[in-house]
Ligand SMILES: Cc1ncc(COP(=O)(O)O)c(C=O)c1O
């Protein structure tokens with residue numbers, strides 16, 4: 238355990254990149270009054286980050302401003318949702334214009350923007366994924382995808398992966414496989430999960446780093462990737478052999494697990510899994526709620542990084558840059574299964590949502606955000622990998638593009654998660670230095686970095702400096718014990 242190095246080495250505070258935007262003055266209730274309302278009138282199930290939760294009132298691109306005028310670099314983007322930047326000027330103008338023109342008609346009439354948007358959105362997807370059903374949230378989209386899989390195949394069972402998050406609605410909660418979100422009510426009828434027996438071993442030999450960009454020995458990579466894939470696919474077969482009937486409705490997976498802390502799979506795993514599912518009469522659903530819209534950098538959709546074409550994709554979060562909207566995109570055949578009878582959604586595909594969705598797609602293209610995710614994300618992964626090499630407690634740095642996980646451990650040999658209170662302090666210190674980071678993983682042991690895709694290398698340098706300082710402080714606390 239290398240503690241001696243950390244004697245009072247904390248550098249002076251990192252300098253936040255400049256920002257010309259001037260936030261308005263905060264004019265609402267005092268902080269304490271907000272807290273009181275929170276306690277009395279807002280559901281206690283909505284838990285907040287940080288010992289003293291933030292009170293934010295304005296945003297501009299990658300920046301957030303609090304009630305006291307403090308500026309923060311937002312590396313969590315309202316949970317991977319602000320894709321092109323807070324209040325992106327073009328998206329905001331498009332929304333404002335539509336707001337004055339027409340908000341809502343519902344789907345019993347035609348309005349132009351749903352048609353324009355459906356055409357534009359599907360132009361980003363390969364054949365035969367050309368039919369769109371718009372909803373309002375990711376949970377709703379996954380509910381609908383499950384429903385369609387069952388209607389279309391006339392089978393019932395759906396498989397998901399351990400550690401997955403697909404939503405909190407009663408239907409999707411059966412697919413979600415993170416203990417924190419489970420409640421003691423009947424759920425998950427017809428849902429089975431695939432276990433990753435070797436998940437820790439696999440993470441720790443940094444196997445799948447082949448599909449990320451962090452540099453490790455290529456020999457190790459080859460050895461581990463082959464071995465890991467066998468292990469993963471054997472687990473998949475085990476579920477097929479033991480937990481489901483001969484024919485199934487489908488399989489759903491995120492291309493990179495989000496809530497679980499940017500967990501990746503070995504190359505070819507999804508490809509082989511898709512084949513096994515289709516042999517059983519099932520269809521394959523790619524949950525692109527976090528990985529879609531260019532975030533992985535190399536590709537516009539996460540499934541493309543695995544060389545597969547799903548039968549259904551579900552989209553939410555980044556699709557609307559924070560506007561509540563989501564989508565299920567599928568084939569003509571599968572979509573028609575839902576037309577056997579009526580299925581209705583009042584708000585889905587509203588004129589306002591469709592205009593926002595189209596403006597977001599334009600902004601991704603015009604601002605070159607997929608390319609930026611690749612360049613800035615790769616740079617960030619490589620810079621963070623230096624912290625992994627420097628600090629014993631940084632167990633793993635992984636991800637792709639601007640979908641990054643930094644896993645904290647007690648030490649690299651045992652790979653045990655760093656105790657919660659120690660991670661919390663590092664995380665609070667980052668916040669106090671102006672950097673907002675997310676959390677994920679079974680033990681909340683992984684820092685999640687999934688910023689608006691407009692961040693730049695200066696923001697990365699600042700982040701790495703801040704994290705470095707927070708980690709040095711941590712080492713000093715540990716040495717003083
Ligand atoms: C991968 C994934 N799918 C689905 C959902 C559910 O989306 P929503 O919160 O919009 O219902 C989430 C939300 O975090 C998610 O991360």
Ligand SMILES: *[C@@H]1O[C@H](CO)[C@@H](O)[C@H](O)[C@H]1NC(C)=O
Pocket residue numbers: 452453
């Ligand atoms: C990866 O490591 C090799 C060998 O150590 C080195 O030559 C190469 O420049 C590294 N690549 C990156 C992107 O750091």
Ligand SMILES: *[C@@H]1O[C@H](CO)[C@@H](O)[C@H](O)[C@H]1NC(C)=O
Pocket residue numbers: 447448458459462463504
């Ligand atoms: C690693 O990734 C590259 C493409 O990024 C691929 O060509 C190579 O075959 C992969 N290696 C293994 C062991 O899968």
Ligand SMILES: *[C@@H]1O[C@H](CO)[C@@H](O)[C@H](O)[C@H]1NC(C)=O
Pocket residue numbers: 471472474475478
């Ligand atoms: C699943 O069943 C098949 C056919 O009986 C068998 O060949 C295979 O070894 C089994 N795999 C697992 C992981 O149980």
